[in-house]
Amino acid sequence: MSQAPNPAQQAPVSLAELQLQFALDQLNTAYAAALDDKRFDDWPDFFLEQAHYKVQARENFDRGLPLALIALESRGMMKDRVYGVTQTIYHGPYYTRHVISPSRLMGQAGGRIQAQTSYAVFRCRPAGVSEVYSVGRYIDEIVQTPAGLKFASRLCVYDSEMILNSLIYPI
Amino acid sequence: MSQAPNPAQQAPVSLAELQLQFALDQLNTAYAAALDDKRFDDWPDFFLEQAHYKVQARENFDRGLPLALIALESRGMMKDRVYGVTQTIYHGPYYTRHVISPSRLMGQAGGRIQAQTSYAVFRCRPAGVSEVYSVGRYIDEIVQTPAGLKFASRLCVYDSEMILNSLIYPI
Amino acid sequence: MSQAPNPAQQAPVSLAELQLQFALDQLNTAYAAALDDKRFDDWPDFFLEQAHYKVQARENFDRGLPLALIALESRGMMKDRVYGVTQTIYHGPYYTRHVISPSRLMGQAGGRIQAQTSYAVFRCRPAGVSEVYSVGRYIDEIVQTPAGLKFASRLCVYDSEMILNSLIYPI
Numbered sequence: 001m002s003q004a005p006n007p008a009q010q011a012p013v014s015l016a017e018l019q020l021q022f023a024l025d026q027l028n029t030a031y032a033a034a035l036d037d038k039r040f041d042d043w044p045d046f047f048l049e050q051a052h053y054k055v056q057a058r059e060n061f062d063r064g065l066p067l068a069l070i071a072l073e074s075r076g077m078m079k080d081r082v083y084g085v086t087q088t089i090y091h092g093p094y095y096t097r098h099v100i101s102p103s104r105l106m107g108q109a110g111g112r113i114q115a116q117t118s119y120a121v122f123r124c125r126p127a128g129v130s131e132v133y134s135v136g137r138y139i140d141e142i143v144q145t146p147a148g149l150k151f152a153s154r155l156c157v158y159d160s161e162m163i164l165n166s167l168i169y170p171i
Numbered sequence: 172m173s174q175a176p177n178p179a180q181q182a183p184v185s186l187a188e189l190q191l192q193f194a195l196d197q198l199n200t201a202y203a204a205a206l207d208d209k210r211f212d213d214w215p216d217f218f219l220e221q222a223h224y225k226v227q228a229r230e231n232f233d234r235g236l237p238l239a240l241i242a243l244e245s246r247g248m249m250k251d252r253v254y255g256v257t258q259t260i261y262h263g264p265y266y267t268r269h270v271i272s273p274s275r276l277m278g279q280a281g282g283r284i285q286a287q288t289s290y291a292v293f294r295c296r297p298a299g300v301s302e303v304y305s306v307g308r309y310i311d312e313i314v315q316t317p318a319g320l321k322f323a324s325r326l327c328v329y330d331s332e333m334i335l336n337s338l339i340y341p342i
Numbered sequence: 343m344s345q346a347p348n349p350a351q352q353a354p355v356s357l358a359e360l361q362l363q364f365a366l367d368q369l370n371t372a373y374a375a376a377l378d379d380k381r382f383d384d385w386p387d388f389f390l391e392q393a394h395y396k397v398q399a400r401e402n403f404d405r406g407l408p409l410a411l412i413a414l415e416s417r418g419m420m421k422d423r424v425y426g427v428t429q430t431i432y433h434g435p436y437y438t439r440h441v442i443s444p445s446r447l448m449g450q451a452g453g454r455i456q457a458q459t460s461y462a463v464f465r466c467r468p469a470g471v472s473e474v475y476s477v478g479r480y481i482d483e484i485v486q487t488p489a490g491l492k493f494a495s496r497l498c499v500y501d502s503e504m505i506l507n508s509l510i511y512p513i
Contacts, residue, residue: 012361019183021364022192025273032289033275036308036330058437095229095330097306099291099462100272101442102367104375118374120270120441120464120472122291122306124331130291130303132472135439135464137378159378159437160466190354193363196444203460204446207479207501266400266501268477270462271443291441293462293477295502301462301474 017105024103024115027142027149032098032119035170040086043170044078048143052153053078055171058136061157069167081170091168095124096133112152113142119156121171134158134171188276195274195286198313198320203269203290206341211257214341215249219314223324224249226342229307232328240338252341262339266295267304283323284313290327292342305329305342359447366445366457369484369491374440374461377512382428385512386420390485394495395420397513400478403499411509423512433510437466438475454494455484461498463513476500476513 013021027046034042047053056068072078099120106114116139123133136158143152156171184192198217205213218224227239243249270291277285287310294304307329314323327342355363369388376384389395398410414420441462448456458481465475478500485494498513 012358013364015186015357016183018189018360018364021367022184022189025192026275029272029275029289032272033287033308036289097289097291097308097330098272099270099289099306099441101371101374101440102273102444104368104371116375118371118378118439118441120291120439120462122303122330124306127332129333130306130331132303132464132474135441135466135472137375137439159439159464160472161469162471186357187354189360193355193360196363197446200443200446200460203443204458204479207460268460268462268479268501269443270441270460270477273444291462293474293501295477298503300504301477301502303474 020113021103021105023149024105024113024117024142028100028103028117028138032100036096036098038095038169040082040169043082044075047075047078047151047154048145049075051075051151052155053151053170054154055156055158055167057161058157058159059161061155069163070170085168085170089168091166093126094168096169097122097124097130111143113140113144113149115140115142119171134160134163134167136171191284192274192276194320195276195284195288195313199271199274199288199309203271207267207269209266209340211253211340214253215246218246218249218322218325219316220246222246222322223326224322224341225325226327226329226338228332229328229330230332232326240334241341256339256341260339262337263296265297265339267340268293268295268301282314284311284315284320286311286313290342305331305334305338307342362455363445363447365491366447366455366459366484370442370445370459370480374442378438378440380437380511382424382511385424386417389417389420389493389496390487391417393417393493394497395493395512396496397498397500397509399503400499400501401503403497411505412512427510427512431510433508434467436468436510438511439464439466439472453485455482455486455491457482457484461513476502476505476509478513 031046053072054068055070060067101118103115103117116137118137121134122130124130139155141153142149202217224243225239226241231238272289274286274288289308292305293301295301310326312324313320373388395414396410397412402409443460445457445459460479463476464472466472481497483495484491
């Protein structure tokens with residue numbers, strides 16, 4: 001359970017922090033758009049070459065247990081996952097739609113930006129209505145690179161124990 | 172399917188871009204509040220006199236097909252729609268609630284600002300619970316006018332083929 | 343029903359207003375995170391000592407009727423509520439997840455900042471899927487203190503007449 005400093009107690013932010021907040025929100029909305037547009041090949045490019053991507057139930061995260069639904073440790077594993085999702089896994093098609101809160105800037109240390117962002121992902125199946133698919137939060141470590149902000153680690157902690165059918169596409 | 176430049180690769184933004192991002196988010200939240208508050212007479216004022224407003228299924232949008240649920244081509248047609256919605260259409264009453272992501276600034280060219288924003292619209296009927304009504308994204312062209320930002324074009328691409336009952340109020 | 347000035351008609355904002363918008367969004371996301379993380383003891387600290395917190399149905403709010411689901415008038419009453427929620431009320435456990443729009447800055451007068459923010463709260467019960475729990479808007483009066491922004495008043499106006507089971511945790 002995160003015990004972050006209360007941002008309400010921060011002094012007025014600098015222009016640099018406003019720019020960072022802008023970049024974080026644009027990173028998050030671009031990431032969501034890539035997935036929602038099914039541009040899955042773009043997805044690994046949001047990460048560093050050696051980056052972690054994990055999707056874990058809140059129950060396990062809160063207890064410090066290691067079990068996760070997805071745990072990838074490099075861009076190569078992400079590309080492999082994309083290949084699996086788009087070429088080999090047989091599944092009913094669906095669209096996703098991410099709606100996210102403004103990003104929460106938690107701190108910066110050692111060249112790493114810590115941020116957390118709440119998300120809701122909706123699912124739409126052919127001829128169906130929109131359903132709540134997964135809600136939770138991103139817990140991110142982000143670094144500035146010559147090519148812009150990249151995820152060193154994106155941990156998706158989902159609140160519900162039950163996932164509708166199965167999780168095919170990244171969150 | 173949009174092939175936008177990856178915003179993670181942008182240089183630190185200028186103060187002017189931060190101001191634009193602020194204005195976009197305020198435009199979107201004010202637009203949503205007008206609809207959710209049922210101040211429908213305010214709705215056409217968010218557009219230019221000669222503006223397009225379209226609500227289209229993602230299936231048709233992705234295939235470049237023209238069929239749309241609503242397609243209006245001027246502020247006058249919007250006022251007519253408002254008259255229809257508030258004075259003549261017989262329908263079960265409901266409230267809407269828009270929850271939107273931060274706006275995604277896609278570019279500027281020829282005096283037009285391109286932006287996209289993901290939305291979820293919830294519906295509440297009398298004595299009922301809140302339901303997911305429509306999710307999708309706004310694809311906008313926006314211009315700066317003496318009276319502030321106005322939509323030259325707002326295209327609402329909704330993900331689900333199925334709409335609960337029918338769409339009465341604008342999205 | 344609020345008749346706020348149309349933000350699209352504002353001039354380009356100052357750096358001070360951008361800083362305020364940043365602080366409002368960070369206040370809202372920190373508030374939501376405290377509740378979603380079940381750090382309920384942190385909740386009263388988002389308010390002034392003499393502050394109002396009210397959860398009211400839109401039907402009553404729109405008609406100016408006083409009845410509210412929760413109406414607290416000081417930080418002391420909030421602490422009492424937290425004690426009740428965590429120590430004495432017998433209820434089925436659930437998680438919440440707030441997803442909120444960017445905050446809508448409505449004005450400043452007499453040292454008070456007026457803002458409104460749309461929210462969706464999702465609920466996850468053990469072994470269950472995520473459900474839409476409550477949608478609505480925050481109507482806030484906020485003051486700058488040496489310890490940062492604090493709520494002088496937070497009014498949660500929820501759209502649906504029907505609440506799933508009962509409302510235990512604050513919104």
